[in-house]
Amino acid sequence: MLRSCASGTWRRRRASAWRWAGLRCCRGSPWAAWRHGRSRVVDRVDPRERIAALRAERAARSRLRARRTVTRRDGARCEVDGRWLLNFCGNDYLGLSQQFQVVNALMDTAARDGAGGIASHLVCGHHAAHDALERELADWLQAPRALLFGSGFLANLAVMQALLGEGDACVQDRLNHASLVDGARLSGCRLRRYPHADAEGALRQLRSVPGGAAILATDGIFSMDGDIAPLRELALAARAQRALMYVDEAHAIGMAGPDGRGSVAEARLELDAVPLRLVTLGKALGGYGAAVVGTADLIEHLAGTARPYVYTTALPPALAAASLAAVQLARREHWRREKLAGLVRRFRGAARRRGLELLPSDTAIQPLHCGGDARALAMSKQLEEEGYWVAAIRPPTVPEGQARLRVTLSALHEDAQVDALVEALARAHDRVPPPAEPAAVPGA
Template sequence: MSFNLEQDLEAWRVAGLYRRRQTLDSPQGPEIMINGQHGLAFCSNDYLGLANHPDVIASFRQATDHYGLGGGASPLVVGHSRVHHRLEDELAEFTSRERALLFANGYMANLGVITALLGKQDGVFHDRLNHASLLDAGRLSGARFQRYLHNDVDNLDHRLQKTPARRKLIVTDGVFSMDGDVAPVKALSALAGQHRAWLMVDDAHGFGFLGATGGGVAEACGLDQQQLPVLVGTLGKAFGTYGAFVAGSDALIETLIQFARTYIYTTSLPPAVASATLTSLRLLREQHWRREHL
């Protein structure tokens, strides 16, 4: 039996789809050193320049002195530190939700949420341009998987009218990373209410700059916890660190703690990353406060 890996790779090259990693030799910033050459970076997710902020770095160093480096265990064993807990509390406050839950990264957050909430009797409705992690989670959940036309509320409405699903989950990016357009979350929320569905928004690219305090599309559009029950954000973009979180009701967060396999069966974020993120959050709030008052 042969797997023909070389043949498949060559076909991938011929199709122009072969990916190559670039090697970075400098900190994140507007100017970087990559593959031995100086260049301007227009592709980084470090939207606010916090990945190399001295206060964020100092917080990481201080927390490492206290906690060490690794998380040490799953959050349900001995991997949930005081600084993790504090960050979850502050993210819940920041998003105006009852609770928040940290995940190792955005991919694992999306996989954990959708597979924990849905099963074979349920339906998941994806924007056609959703991130790969959302699409993969929908397929892995076992729920009936449907993709509606990009930002097309009428097309989604048509699909929701036909579904026999027990639970219905509408899933969308907040800001679409490739096109830069924003999902019509107000209309999606209203439609979810009409069909007794839940709305889930992955706002990885919206946090930090949309909304009066950087709270993303939920804040910009005035959607509370009832109107947008499942809110996902990442920490490796505007926050400049690493990881992800889910914010929502107490019942949602408890459900994820009990049933989200990507939360239960993995080591927690390094505590120093949580500490650095708390500093990023403080800097973000200060920046928006100055903008409003100066």
């Protein structure tokens, strides 16, 4: 009797569980329930079919992307697919990635401490090399604290996720880096975007989202345009609306401002105006990784709550040691910034004399407007045939109709190389015609 009651109770619980899972129980048989589920028609999109359709659409619009394999590097030259090309599309602005002190620091630390970070910072992955780099960055950038991350993308996700949530707001420049946009979206806050470099537009957007916390986020130097954000005007807008100002200095650190301290320092803004900013280690500093620098309370909060920091393995100590050496060189060797500034002036002057349409920029990023995607690709190919590697940048990385060649200069380049590049650009510009204007519709 007891066994029979127990058996009946078990059957009732099993049937209830199957019904809860959306399966109809037929006489207690899981086989019948499984057959019933298979007989139901599910209207679902096959991801592979969607991917194929999207790829075909991108191909029709000259927007397929492909990786190129670099086999060797020697200064500003790269061996790509068996050919040596002069690289004018990288981000090694100060030429530190192959500098012997940086490379030696990496090799010495790897030989002593191994190749990996082995754990997250909060478990057992925080090494003396990480601590030394954070202290050096904080001292250089005149901030109380710095916090290392695996990449700039992760750092921006971390800041947005840790500081914002539902009911809060993030106001951003229309041309901000994708990581800032994605971070705001993932945080669940209200994302508002203002016209590029428009401080009045930023103020209007801040006013449109009252209540909750707010962050005003902008790139310091914009990666695809090379121009500098109006940071002083934006800081006034943030202060007026009690918003925290956050500046992504990925393309500014090492290159702009006194001692290479970035666009915030160039704008003469203090910590009270910009309490938090991002710096990357993989561009002007020639390594890999990133750090967020700022006030002690904000950095402490990120270290304890930012998921991209808490739940990921620390950078290898060898990379941190290499970046420490690079920071020390960037602080000390002012000639690198001076040479780079001279190359920028030389390039822009020569391009102007040849009638090339450059976007307004006084930084190492010098975009040449092409218009159509196909023209940008054709000009890039023409340059490669002459021995120059200049990347074609197309939508969605840049707005529709604004495809361009993104020329980037480095302290590794020489005057003669810059002069020769301008001549090659002029030839490509003349040989590849701009896209034809659409024919006018009668009566339109």
